[in-house]
Amino acid sequence: MTMMMRRVAKCVLCVWAVTAATGAFAQRSREDEAIPYDEDEEESRPSRPRDRPRRSEPTRIAPEETDIEREDRERSLSELDDPNTGLAGEVVSGAMLLDSSRGGLVEAGFMWGLRFTWEFGRVLPGAFFREALFADASWTYVGIRGGTQLVYGDSNYHYFTVAPAYAIQLWRDADFSVFFQGGGGLAYQFSAFHNGTAPEVPVAGLKPLFQYGVGLRGRPLISQDGNLRVSFRFEITRFRRQYMDDTFLGGSVGLAY
Amino acid sequence: MERMGRRNAGILGTLVAVVVLGAAGCEPQKPAPVRVMALVQTNQGTFSPKEISLETVGNIVSMEGAAAKLIGGARIVVNFSDPLLGAGSGGLTEDQLRQVFVKNGGLPPRAAYIEKNGVLWPTDFHTWNMVSMYNNFEQAFKYFQLTRVNAAEITKPTVYYFPYFAIAGGDGPELEQKDNALFFLPLRSFALLPFDQLQQVPLAMNSGVIAHEYSHFVFDKRVYEGRAFPQALTAWSGQPQINVLKSLDEGLADFHAYAASCHSLTGCNTRWIEPSVGKQTADDRDIAVTRCLDRSLANAVNTFSNDLYIQQGLEYRLGTIIAATLYQTSKRVPDSLDAVAQAVVASYSDANGTTRGMQELLIGNLTSPGNVTVELLLNSVMAHTPSQEIRTEMCNRFLDQLKLERALMPDCPNTAVGGTDCPAL
Numbered sequence: 043m044t045m046m047m048r049r050v051a052k053c054v055l056c057v058w059a060v061t062a063a064t065g066a067f068a069q070r071s072r073e074d075e076a077i078p079y080d081e082d083e084e085e086s087r088p089s090r091p092r093d094r095p096r097r098s099e100p101t102r103i104a105p106e107e108t109d110i111e112r113e114d115r116e117r118s119l120s121e122l123d124d125p126n127t128g129l130a131g132e133v134v135s136g137a138m139l140l141d142s143s144r145g146g147l148v149e150a151g152f153m154w155g156l157r158f159t160w161e162f163g164r165v166l167p168g169a170f171f172r173e174a175l176f177a178d179a180s181w182t183y184v185g186i187r188g189g190t191q192l193v194y195g196d197s198n199y200h201y202f203t204v205a206p207a208y209a210i211q212l213w214r215d216a217d218f219s220v221f222f223q224g225g226g227g228l229a230y231q232f233s234a235f236h237n238g239t240a241p242e243v244p245v246a247g248l249k250p251l252f253q254y255g256v257g258l259r260g261r262p263l264i265s266q267d268g269n270l271r272v273s274f275r276f277e278i279t280r281f282r283r284q285y286m287d288d289t290f291l292g293g294s295v296g297l298a299y
Numbered sequence: 300m301e302r303m304g305r306r307n308a309g310i311l312g313t314l315v316a317v318v319v320l321g322a323a324g325c326e327p328q329k330p331a332p333v334r335v336m337a338l339v340q341t342n343q344g345t346f347s348p349k350e351i352s353l354e355t356v357g358n359i360v361s362m363e364g365a366a367a368k369l370i371g372g373a374r375i376v377v378n379f380s381d382p383l384l385g386a387g388s389g390g391l392t393e394d395q396l397r398q399v400f401v402k403n404g405g406l407p408p409r410a411a412y413i414e415k416n417g418v419l420w421p422t423d424f425h426t427w428n429m430v431s432m433y434n435n436f437e438q439a440f441k442y443f444q445l446t447r448v449n450a451a452e453i454t455k456p457t458v459y460y461f462p463y464f465a466i467a468g469g470d471g472p473e474l475e476q477k478d479n480a481l482f483f484l485p486l487r488s489f490a491l492l493p494f495d496q497l498q499q500v501p502l503a504m505n506s507g508v509i510a511h512e513y514s515h516f517v518f519d520k521r522v523y524e525g526r527a528f529p530q531a532l533t534a535w536s537g538q539p540q541i542n543v544l545k546s547l548d549e550g551l552a553d554f555h556a557y558a559a560s561c562h563s564l565t566g567c568n569t570r571w572i573e574p575s576v577g578k579q580t581a582d583d584r585d586i587a588v589t590r591c592l593d594r595s596l597a598n599a600v601n602t603f604s605n606d607l608y609i610q611q612g613l614e615y616r617l618g619t620i621i622a623a624t625l626y627q628t629s630k631r632v633p634d635s636l637d638a639v640a641q642a643v644v645a646s647y648s649d650a651n652g653t654t655r656g657m658q659e660l661l662i663g664n665l666t667s668p669g670n671v672t673v674e675l676l677l678n679s680v681m682a683h684t685p686s687q688e689i690r691t692e693m694c695n696r697f698l699d700q701l702k703l704e705r706a707l708m709p710d711c712p713n714t715a716v717g718g719t720d721c722p723a724l
Contacts, residue, residue, distance in 0.1 A: 143409050143410050190500070
């Protein structure tokens with residue numbers, strides 16, 4: 043009897059075991075299937091006006107920022123977009139229309155020189171100054187000769203100026219801007235007069251120099267990492283050399299980083 | 300946005316302030332005399348930079364003073380077919396005449412200097428040229444005062460410096476003139492034209508050239524009453540008397556250029572034109588050479604049209620002989636140069652004296668040009684020569700070198716016997 047009981051018990055366990063395994067398998071198959079949305083017609087039906095609340099719930103008020111959060115938010119990220127140091131070097135060239143000592147309109151000559159630019163607005167607070175202010179330190183030269191083959195004069199003009207400028211971007215985040223510039227410095231003049239019979243007569247001296255002008259400045263990217271740009275300008279600049287008014291029409295090109 | 304606008308306005312204001320400050324450069328204000336470097340003749344053939352003192356200049360930058368008033372960059376077109384002139388040039392005012400000829404009035408110069416120890420040094424060629432030229436005008440201005448011309452009579456003539464100067468015939472193209480210095484009668488102004496072929500000492504730097512042109516200015520003032528279109532030249536157009544007057548004007552100008560050089564540091568120079576124009580012209584115009592009228596020139600004066608006479612430069616040939624007679628007079632009578640020069644200038648006009656000057660002779664013979672001869676005009680010079688000795692020698696030279704008729708020169712002293720330096724015609 044006891045043996046009989048044991049056999050029945052074993053058989054039940056086996057059947058259970060088989061049915062349990064089959065059931066588990068069947069259950070796993072149902073879980074893998076896509077679960078359809080509840081088709082609750084009440085929920086999906088448009089609400090009726092009488093079911094809606096008479097007033098909206100109040101808008102959620104953002105929690106007060108911490109100082110650190112606020113500082114992070116206010117910090118300009120422009121330097122991340124344009125990581126240049128704001129320094130540029132350019133070669134200047136163009137037509138120099140020197141004031142005519144003989145009462146003519148101008149005495150034209152070819153002017154060339156070097157210009158170094160510092161966008162000092164980058165060290166000032168605020169994104170506005172960053173793109174608006176820069177300053178140049180320039181040296182430019184023009185020489186003219188006048189006279190006959192026997193009697194003539196060579197006049198050499200060296201202009202040393204420092205000139206801050208104010209630029210207005212042509213559009214938001216543009217690499218091109220219109221600039222207005224004013225500054226001053228010194229004009230070093232060296233003149234040699236030849237009379238054909240005696241040694242040349244040299245004379246040199248310094249004159250106060252003021253400059254003002256307007257132009258178009260561009261500095262588009264030329265490298266992938268954004269650190270190197272080509273820098274160029276087209277400009278008209280007037281120089282007040284003591285009481286003489288000279289006009290420069292030209293431009294410059296160089297590199298900025 | 301508003302804040303940015305305010306900020307922009309502030310920055311622009313700063314720029315404007317810089318601009319205004321830049322415009323405040325000032326010119327050197329120096330009362331005369333002004334010490335300045337100029338190119339001057341240091342001996343007969345050499346020009347060197349030298350410190351000079353300009354005594355009449357009022358503004359050393361615009362080159363304006365009693366001796367001259369410079370204007371640069373003007374545009375002058377001479378077209379005698381201009382309808383305005385045809386309407387009656389005699390009635391045109393000075394401003395109207397200027398409008399006819401001066402198409403662009405130009406600007407005062409802006410001479411550039413560097414100051415060293417109180418002396419202004421030009422810093423470009425044109426400033427050297429203009430300063431040297433002003434100095435030459437000042438020397439000529441002083442010279443003519445020595446010949447007893449009132450300073451107020453010849454003060455501050457206009458000098459067009461390096462203008463565009465063109466001659467247009469009718470509707471033809473304008474022909475720009477270069478390589479010349481001239482006293483332009485219709486404007487009663489000087490013009491120093493740009494150089495082209497002349498590549499030696501610029502005409503403006505040549506004191507003889509300026510004195511020569513200044514002489515034309517004085518001649519116009521005195522003989523032609525300062526008229527833009529002198530009555531005699533207008534009335535006698537095409538007649539031989541124009542040839543005579545042109546020759547006399549040029550000859551006396553050459554003589555004055557020589558006489559003025561005798562008051563310079565370098566001393567008397569009859570070849571003053573050579574450094575600028577060259578040896579050939581200097582040879583042709585050298586008044587130290589004993590020059591004689593020849594038959595062909597005598598015929599040309601009386602028979603050539605004015606255009607042909609001038610085209611062949613015969614006014615200079617006859618003029619040089621006239622100048623040579625005065626030169627020889629001054630050489631043969633010791634220390635007589637200033638007296639001869641004064642006599643010449645005195646003969647230009649003499650409304651108050653007992654002897655008529657050239658102006659009066661021309662006005663008195665407007666309807667009888669045949670009376671106006673070389674003899675008549677040079678007799679006026681002798682008539683204004685106080686010294687009997689000088690007048691005698693002058694007459695001798697006129698008779699010998701110019702072959703003038705003694706009978707037509709009543710002021711020729713009886714002691715004059717002519718000469719034997721020149722062959723008979």
